[in-house]
Amino acid sequence: MSESENVQSLLRDAGLRGDLRAVLEAGSAHDPTPGELAGLSSKLAALLPPGTLPPAPAAPAAPLAGGGLSGAAKLAVAIAVIGAVVGAAWLARSPDATTPVPGATPVIVAPPSPSEAVTSAAPVVTASAAPTVIGTASATPIVTAPRPSSTSAASAAPLAPESLMISRAHDALLQGAPDRALALAADHARAYPKGALAQEREVIAIEALVAQGRKADGRSRATSFRTAYPGSAHLGRIERLVGGP
Amino acid sequence: MADSISTDVLLVSSDPLPAFADVYAKHAAFVWRSMRRLGVRPGDIEDTCQEVFLVVHAKLGNFRGGSLRAWLFAIAARVASDYRKRAFVRREVMGDDLPEVSVPEVQTCTIERGQALALLDAILADLDDDKRAVFMLFELEQMPMQEVAAAVGCPLQTAYTRLHAARDQVNAAIERSRKKGERRPS
Numbered sequence A: 001m002s003e004s005e006n007v008q009s010l011l012r013d014a015g016l017r018g019d020l021r022a023v024l025e026a027g028s029a030h031d032p033t034p035g036e037l038a039g040l041s042s043k044l045a046a047l048l049p050p051g052t053l054p055p056a057p058a059a060p061a062a063p064l065a066g067g068g069l070s071g072a073a074k075l076a077v078a079i080a081v082i083g084a085v086v087g088a089a090w091l092a093r094s095p096d097a098t099t100p101v102p103g104a105t106p107v108i109v110a111p112p113s114p115s116e117a118v119t120s121a122a123p124v125v126t127a128s129a130a131p132t133v134i135g136t137a138s139a140t141p142i143v144t145a146p147r148p149s150s151t152s153a154a155s156a157a158p159l160a161p162e163s164l165m166i167s168r169a170h171d172a173l174l175q176g177a178p179d180r181a182l183a184l185a186a187d188h189a190r191a192y193p194k195g196a197l198a199q200e201r202e203v204i205a206i207e208a209l210v211a212q213g214r215k216a217d218g219r220s221r222a223t224s225f226r227t228a229y230p231g232s233a234h235l236g237r238i239e240r241l242v243g244g245p
Numbered sequence B: 001m002a003d004s005i006s007t008d009v010l011l012v013s014s015d016p017l018p019a020f021a022d023v024y025a026k027h028a029a030f031v032w033r034s035m036r037r038l039g040v041r042p043g044d045i046e047d048t049c050q051e052v053f054l055v056v057h058a059k060l061g062n063f064r065g066g067s068l069r070a071w072l073f074a075i076a077a078r079v080a081s082d083y084r085k086r087a088f089v090r091r092e093v094m095g096d097d098l099p100e101v102s103v104p105e106v107q108t109c110t111i112e113r114g115q116a117l118a119l120l121d122a123i124l125a126d127l128d129d130d131k132r133a134v135f136m137l138f139e140l141e142q143m144p145m146q147e148v149a150a151a152v153g154c155p156l157q158t159a160y161t162r163l164h165a166a167r168d169q170v171n172a173a174i175e176r177s178r179k180k181g182e183r184r185p186s
Helices: A018-028 A034-047 A071-085 A087-093 A161-174 A178-191 A198-211 A215-228 A235-242 B020-037 B042-062 B068-085 B105-110 B113-126 B129-140 B145-152 B156-183
Strands: none
Touching: A018 B113, A018 B129, A018 B156, A034 A161, A034 A198, A034 B020, A034 B042, A161 A178, A161 A198, A178 A198, A198 A215, A198 A235, A215 A235, A235 B020, B020 B042, B020 B068, B020 B113, B020 B129, B042 B068, B068 B129, B068 B145, B113 B129, B113 B156, B129 B145, B129 B156, B145 B156
């Protein structure tokens, strides 16, 4: 065995220089925001074949609250609904949403499985919609939905107040207004206690509490979050937010 | 290659394949962080993550066990590499333009987080691909080195060699930045 196989990561070194520690800790805790993950989810939901994820029920709000769903199923349902209603709004928020992306020869993404019934409310964007390629030959070539076209199916749907509430709460956080973010999260909790974006709401609320200096409250809310969403993609971020003393 | 990796994220070939939704739920944040550290500009991270997960969706059936994170990172690294090769997104060589750590050494533990992140991004951009991958996975993601070696596709000892070289560069960059901050008139 080599001596170097006993090497520990720098962050485990109690004697690590402060400036290096600050840099590494900042980097290790830099997770995507709930809004960023929601944006990614909405795009993926629009591109993946139906059946890849459990289909969303026809009536979104009440069935989404189903407590019997697994974490993954809840995520999938949320993805599908977010893809249907949030995609256009979120893409519109992107500062470079119309940036063209040059690419190589377009290749079509795996088509939807014909064996799967199309019951999802989420739009599926196919290669026929003038795809833009962002991959190249060394990786599996992938066709992404062109940004304007990827919103075409969703743009017909009215924006959900739920997604707008979360979006505003997230904006408030980014603007350094945790009080307002918390108030908007509370508004959302009252309006959509078990909404599709409940996880995102809770992460925003926890981050706002921490930003207010109410770490104990944030920790308490984080504990409830872990219980409610044990498989959540946000757990790492939450632990980093409230984990330290 | 490290064939006997022992972490709780390993799957053996007899295990059922993970569902895509589960992979996404558990690893979306990891992929996002990886893309950012691999030099993808903030405005392009969503697109490149999307590309990664579309590859994952297409290839998940071919996953043959081992570290799922390592497998995901290998895909992410290829996508990021292709991204960086495009001339219009190629990052400038940072050289002496590292952000300053403009506080006295005794106070460096209070560096603003944003400043620290900017410095880290600059340092990572200065590392070559091999060293950057090992450094970010081992030091920032706290991955076991065997898993890191699997992720970057090199022998274990090579991964350690890259780590030591990366640490030297990172320390030098931090020191350069600190001295630059000290020279700056207050």
